[in-house]
Amino acid sequence: MARVDPALAAARAAVRAELGDLAGSGELSPGDLVLVACSGGADSLALAAAAALEAPRVGRSVRSTGFAVRVGAVVVDHGMQAGSDAVAATAAARCRDLGLDPVLVRRVRVDDGPGAAGPEGAARDARYAALDAVAQEGGAVAVLLGHTLDDQAESVLLGLARGSGARSLAGMARRRGRYLRPFLGLRRTQTEAVCAAVGVDFWTDPTNLLPDDGSLDSEGGAAVPARTRVRGAVVPVLEEALGPGVVEALARTADQLRADADALDALAADLLSAATVPAADLSDPQPTGVRQVSGNTLVLDVGPLAEAHAALRRRALRSAALAVGCPPGATTARHVDALDALVVSWRGQGAVHLPGDARALRACGRLYLRPAEPHPAGAAHPPAPTPPLEE
Incomplete structure (x- = not known):
């Protein structure tokens, strides 16, 4: 043989x-x-x-x-x-x-x-x-x-x-x-x-x-x-x-x-779902400083996020950033730290600039994550991208 x-x-x-x-x-x-x-x-x-x-x-x-x-x-x-x-x-x-x-x-x-x-x-x-x-x-x-x-x-x-x-x-x-x-x-x-x-x-x-x-x-x-x-x-x-x-x-x-991360990611996905404000609840005029909420803006209730364990909350916030167009490879721990601060260390700070020219802003107990605005048709130059937070 x-x-x-x-x-x-x-x-x-x-x-x-x-x-x-x-x-x-x-x-x-x-x-x-x-x-x-x-x-x-x-x-x-x-x-x-x-x-x-x-x-x-x-x-x-x-x-x-x-x-x-x-x-x-x-x-x-x-x-x-x-x-x-x-x-x-x-x-x-x-x-x-x-x-x-x-x-x-x-x-x-x-x-x-x-x-x-x-x-x-x-x-x-x-x-x-x-x-x-x-x-x-x-x-x-x-x-x-x-x-x-x-x-x-x-x-x-x-x-x-x-x-x-x-x-x-x-x-x-x-x-x-x-x-x-x-x-x-x-x-x-x-x-x-x-x-x-x-x-x-x-x-x-x-x-x-x-x-x-x-x-x-x-x-x-x-x-x-x-x-x-x-x-x-x-x-x-x-x-x-x-x-x-x-x-x-x-x-x-x-x-x-991987087994641990899969379990945590599943729990974080549940948290993000629970914190997401339905579109039907966004009909009221938006708070001062928040632009008109478009269909691509993700709005989160700060309450469930603040009560969650930090490991789950941070995973949920990173997923939220990716959902509004932040490139995964460019979305670092520093960006997640800044988002987390809007939830647990709120001191009236301004908008957080995210990779891909996205923005995050807290107002009236809600976190608004807005993707980059589309390039205006006929503009001579595209808007300059917002630099990511330093590593």
């Missing part, structure tokens, strides 16, 4: 479990389309290979032969490096060689303007927008992402370094909407072994590597991306100092924090 490569077996089992769960819940049926987001790197090509092998046997068991689904791929070209179009074309060709169909390449424009969470955050936003569009156009049931256990550990370390809360430290969810991450239990070395087992060459993004001299500055003096520094410099030091198992321990921490 031919020896089964253990890394390939693990990858196939991970994909089989995710597709089986979709089939078991009735979300995946024979002939449905599942997409793989592929960059041409080891993780996503290993995922493409495993998905192609498992596509004909979804839901297979001792009592069922299973059924076949279609597996395609989306290659997003961010256009941020010279030769990115060639890398994308090669990744697409390798997906086709693995048997995926359809295979689509989408070039995106990365807008690293005000409100964006840096180049990496802007690229991520553009990538997911493209993946959403392709999935919607093709009627895909799910999009598989190749994030690994190493990626999860790196996300936890980055969250710790930024002083983030539990939601950020919870890392990446195994499933969020149509997006699935089957490889969150696999190491990066395993995905490289999968590529070797199926005979496919993978591309290594140069931005994921530290310079040869080990410095934290790339050519031209530009800073190496934070995730690359964590991957190439921080994790090896932790493993050397604390021994093997650090990556797995960090991923377990993310799993535990």
Whole structure:
């Protein structure tokens, strides 16, 4: 009997479990389309290979032969490096060689303007927008992402370094909407072994590597991306100092924090709902200093918020800010602090300026959160954006 490569077996089992769960819940049926987001790197090509092998046997068991689904791929070209179009074309060709169909390449424009969470955050936003569009156009049931256990550990370390809360430290969810991450239990070395087992060459993004001299500055003096520094410099030091198992321990921490964060978020959503003033109660003239309340203005009763636990109140206030258009990546703890002060430390202070040019104002026991005003038609220059509170 031919020896089964253990890394390939693990990858196939991970994909089989995710597709089986979709089939078991009735979300995946024979002939449905599942997409793989592929960059041409080891993780996503290993995922493409495993998905192609498992596509004909979804839901297979001792009592069922299973059924076949279609597996395609989306290659997003961010256009941020010279030769990115060639890398994308090669990744697409390798997906086709693995048997995926359809295979689509989408070039995106990365807008690293005000409100964006840096180049990496802007690229991520553009990538997911493209993946959403392709999935919607093709009627895909799910999009598989190749994030690994190493990626999860790196996300936890980055969250710790930024002083983030539990939601950020919870890392990446195994499933969020149509997006699935089957490889969150696999190491990066395993995905490289999968590529070797199926005979496919993978591309290594140069931005994921530290310079040869080990410095934290790339050519031209530009800073190496934070995730690359964590991957190439921080994790090896932790493993050397604390021994093997650090990556797995960090991923377990993310799993535990995610369960806690999910519970707190659900309670915070209930609080926000209870504090929201219905539109029917806004017919009376508004207090002095409050502009006419539009359909996009969120009005909150301060009472329920003030009585709530601070952890729930702050989560509810952040959700309220996002609801009126504040960019998630730019909405920091300082902004939430300012909103919280309007609730529990009210001293007659003026409006709070929020990212995305939103405003928050307290008057007569209510908190008014107003999104940015639309750009007037025919104006020579758009209104200047309000700078966010300092970090």
